[in-house]
Amino acid sequence: MNMVLRTAVAMSLLTLFLGAQNSSNKASKASKTYTPEYNEKGELLGNADYRQWVFLSSGMDMSYSPNAMPGHSTFDNVFVNPEAYQKFLKTGTWPDKTVLVLEVREAGSKASINKSGHFQTGEVEGLEVHVKDEARFPGKWAFFGFGEGDTGKLIPQTASCYSCHQEHAAVDTTFVQFYPTLLKLAQEKGTLSSNYQKEEKSK
Amino acid sequence: MNMVLRTAVAMSLLTLFLGAQNSSNKASKASKTYTPEYNEKGELLGNADYRQWVFLSSGMDMSYSPNAMPGHSTFDNVFVNPEAYQKFLKTGTWPDKTVLVLEVREAGSKASINKSGHFQTGEVEGLEVHVKDEARFPGKWAFFGFGEGDTGKLIPQTASCYSCHQEHAAVDTTFVQFYPTLLKLAQEKGTLSSNYQKEEKSK
Numbered sequence: 001m002n003m004v005l006r007t008a009v010a011m012s013l014l015t016l017f018l019g020a021q022n023s024s025n026k027a028s029k030a031s032k033t034y035t036p037e038y039n040e041k042g043e044l045l046g047n048a049d050y051r052q053w054v055f056l057s058s059g060m061d062m063s064y065s066p067n068a069m070p071g072h073s074t075f076d077n078v079f080v081n082p083e084a085y086q087k088f089l090k091t092g093t094w095p096d097k098t099v100l101v102l103e104v105r106e107a108g109s110k111a112s113i114n115k116s117g118h119f120q121t122g123e124v125e126g127l128e129v130h131v132k133d134e135a136r137f138p139g140k141w142a143f144f145g146f147g148e149g150d151t152g153k154l155i156p157q158t159a160s161c162y163s164c165h166q167e168h169a170a171v172d173t174t175f176v177q178f179y180p181t182l183l184k185l186a187q188e189k190g191t192l193s194s195n196y197q198k199e200e201k202s203k
Numbered sequence: 204m205n206m207v208l209r210t211a212v213a214m215s216l217l218t219l220f221l222g223a224q225n226s227s228n229k230a231s232k233a234s235k236t237y238t239p240e241y242n243e244k245g246e247l248l249g250n251a252d253y254r255q256w257v258f259l260s261s262g263m264d265m266s267y268s269p270n271a272m273p274g275h276s277t278f279d280n281v282f283v284n285p286e287a288y289q290k291f292l293k294t295g296t297w298p299d300k301t302v303l304v305l306e307v308r309e310a311g312s313k314a315s316i317n318k319s320g321h322f323q324t325g326e327v328e329g330l331e332v333h334v335k336d337e338a339r340f341p342g343k344w345a346f347f348g349f350g351e352g353d354t355g356k357l358i359p360q361t362a363s364c365y366s367c368h369q370e371h372a373a374v375d376t377t378f379v380q381f382y383p384t385l386l387k388l389a390q391e392k393g394t395l396s397s398n399y400q401k402e403e404k405s406k
Contacts, residue, residue: 199315
């Protein structure tokens, strides 16, 4: 996921994505056979259950730019649909219809009994989705940014997130180098990208 | 979960808890009806599938002590068994047989293309489990620390983690104030502890 291209997300998103958990029993079962869906404008439909998908990792204030000027601190949580995760365990790479959700949350520090360090707050500041839909997208994958609505807008294939993921990601244009339980699997299965292997060797 | 009482965990733990994922299809299905099990010494049996449970939140370098002297940085990930999570969504509190896993991971910073901030590494430094087993434990809950073996040792009820959770936790001795998607639910369902509400009012 691209850490630079973060779409500002209004509080309505929080309601749409998290508020639906109360009535999510039916949806939860449906999520086991989750497949990406789009509206007539080509926008990706949101999924209220992504917080029940498989967690890959969380980072804090990560930046790929040497000139990053951090403002307030944020956490980035990454989730993947469970059926794609099961396939990754077997093959070391992602199947068609993989959906990775990057959720950006504001960090808090001094609250309740916490005295130092950071915890995650209820404030979702951004949501970006990386979808593998081989027949639909050139390059097989696409990024969608969720703003104020409940559908994600396609980020143009000319955006830097595509080339950055292509050039630096460890597995199939995804940053598995930052997903600690998957990196070892990809090494064992021999699915690390040649670009990533070259970069690591040159260090 | 108590951030102070962290049990040092050898690399063998990583193998036991994460390495089993390759052959976890059967276990994954079994985990949907997960229930805590113990050996004849009263130790809690480990579960290789906790990374496929529901993620609650992740913190970085959190400390409840004003005199914390952080060494290297770590992340704390918290997972809960899915059936307990589903009950929480409906009731705002935890059912019997709830199991919360606190996983402590070493943080990395400058690696691959990351220039600043922190990501999670493959190095698991600690694992602590909080179990609700009403008929088994006085106070209904108990903490277990996982060290070098694949079973967790009971932390004595006299340890400070028990009194700290009793005095400060937002819901049923658990730190729901740091689980952003659950705090709002607990507020709506009216399940916040009286101790927590008093503390928040006095600020």
